Amino acid sequence: MHTFEFSRPKDAAAAIAGTAEAKTAQQGADMRFIAGGTTLIDLMKLNVETPSRLVDINRLPLDQIETTPDGGLKIGATARNSDLAHHPAVLRSYPVLSQAILSGASAQLRNMATTAGNLLQRTRCVYFRDPAMPCNKREPGTGCPAITGSNRTLAILGTSEHCIATNPSDMCVALAALEATIHVQGSKGSRAIPIGDFHLLPGSTPNRETVLEPGDLITHVTLLPPVAGNKQVYLKLRDRASYEFALASAAVVVTIAGGKVTRARIALGGVGTKPWRSPEAEAVLIGKTAGAANFRNAAEMAMRNAKPQSENKFKIELAKRCLAHALQMAATS
């Protein structure tokens, strides 16, 4: 691990001021905020992350989870994943978020990992994690050995000729289906970013994963008030029953009235280069009977543009069945 300077700012403004001169907030950042550390320390040990300055934000008052006056939810940046998953308001109104978080990592990691850290979780692509290998995400321009190499767990949606790395988060998939908003405080003021705009597709710059700029501090995430009568399910399929990343997952938030789907929000995990919202699949369902045939149609639509790699063609059918089954579970819950 490279050496670094460690500091603990007294407030958010000091944290932002202390990192605003960083060259980038993306891969290769020379300054990093640290909260849970479960991704950052791991990658620093591998020399994938080599910040020269670490700014510890654990003692800033950013860990609150509270209902908002409009009936929504405000989730602090450093709220621990386990606290969020077990929060009464989440269990009551946003069960898909609780299910998604509890399906990821281990109890120990969930006690450490934070909301903002999970939003910034890095890919598990083995080439990204190994500095001895080329990787366009880690070192732009060096190539992507995954395309012709070990890619069984990698993405089939949103890939480019430069990168096929999967976004590994479960939490973000649920947040995408819940249309969360990410609140960022930066050196030029505050802004609210819809989760769909927060993560970037790899394109020709896979080293840029989010819209964050130097000094940007995620302060909290907000959720809209729950839609009355909606049904929520997170279904995750993986190589072992627990403590494993998704091969395919689906977060569904649907409202069904008189046997017909009146509202649907669908997002997929384990298959995309970012948490993958599928408006196409949602559109297929609106006004249709909540049944197996239409659920399968929605799943076909969600995977319409899937592009398999040499080892992961199976993911297309797996993701379709995952989504169709999640919708069935929601409809019958």
Place this chain on the structure above:
Amino acid sequence: MSDDDLQSCPPDPTRRKFLLTTGTSVAASLAAAYVPVLANSAPGESEPAPPGARPTVEGAVPITLRINGKDHQLRIDPRTTLLDCIRETVALTGTKKGCDHGQCGACTVHVNGRRVNSCLTLALMHDGEEITTIEGLGTPDALHPMQAAFVAHDGYQCGYCTSGQIMSAVALLKEPCGPDDAAVKELMSGNICRCGAYPNIVAAIQQVRKNA
């Protein structure tokens, strides 16, 4: 185990104390062998450290870590993980290093009563917090009920993962967990046992939960 325990090793030493003291003397003899070489190559640069003095590390920072109810005032390299600090600096070797990447759970300790992977956090981040390791749970004469249950149910073979398993299991008692074995297995999935003692580990935990 305190430093005093190490210095007054009993006539019938335990395997752990034997290894710890042997390790210390190996390190000491290596240092003795290298000091003259260093002195010859860089004459007059520094006096040899007095016997027993801790080596100074460039860039080391002072912290106070509260482990098992006792404050330790330390100077550490900022890169030191909580795991390495507990094992190497404070010499509490009950906490184990397995994968060192948060994948095996051998390093599980409690911070403010919650279980965490001590390999994925910096010691520096836990200044003033309440840290509990396996040594703070029970003693050979007064085992924690979970330690006793692991013995009764033979919840280990080689024992390397055991301290992490027990720290996880004790924390689980205070977490939301369904009554059946499946719920326990799910919440214990962050602790890998390569010997495969899982059925006995689950039985031990369930016995403690039943008696609680």
